Amino acid sequence: xxxxxxxSVVYIAEFLDGPLxxxxxxxxxxxxxxxxxxxxxxxxxxxxxxxxxxxxxxxDVQGRLHVRYSFDPGDSDPVESNHEQD
Numbered sequence: 305x306x307x308x309x310x311x312s313v314v315y316i317a318e319f320l321d322g323p324l325x326x327x328x329x330x331x332x333x334x335x336x337x338x339x340x341x342x343x344x345x346x347x348x349x350x351x352x353x354x355x356x357x358x359x360x361x362x363x364d365v366q367g368r369l370h371v372r373y374s375f376d377p378g379d380s381d382p383v384e385s386n387h388e389q390d
Contacts, residue, residue, distance in 0.1 A: 314368070315332075315370065316328050316329070316331075316368060317330075322377065323375070323383050324355060329344070342357050353382075357373035357374060
């Protein structure tokens with residue numbers, strides 16, 4: 305039995321908006337499909353925050369699957385800074 309080609313099990317997640325806007329991430333297909341919803345952890349003002357993204361459209365770019373994800377602010381940690389006012 306041969307191992308699957310790594311290009312056939314990996315896709316590129318593109319973040320359209322929110323705190324990760326413009327970033328991409330290589331992810332593994334789950335049961336042959338891109339995840340419908342993904343969580344990402346990122347630092348905002350030095351504190352780790354959890355952000356949820358929902359799957360949008362997908363397309364093939366030079367033989368690799370690219371999936372666009374939109375930010376879900378309702379389920380994500382707040383992104384506002386909590387600086388103390390002097």
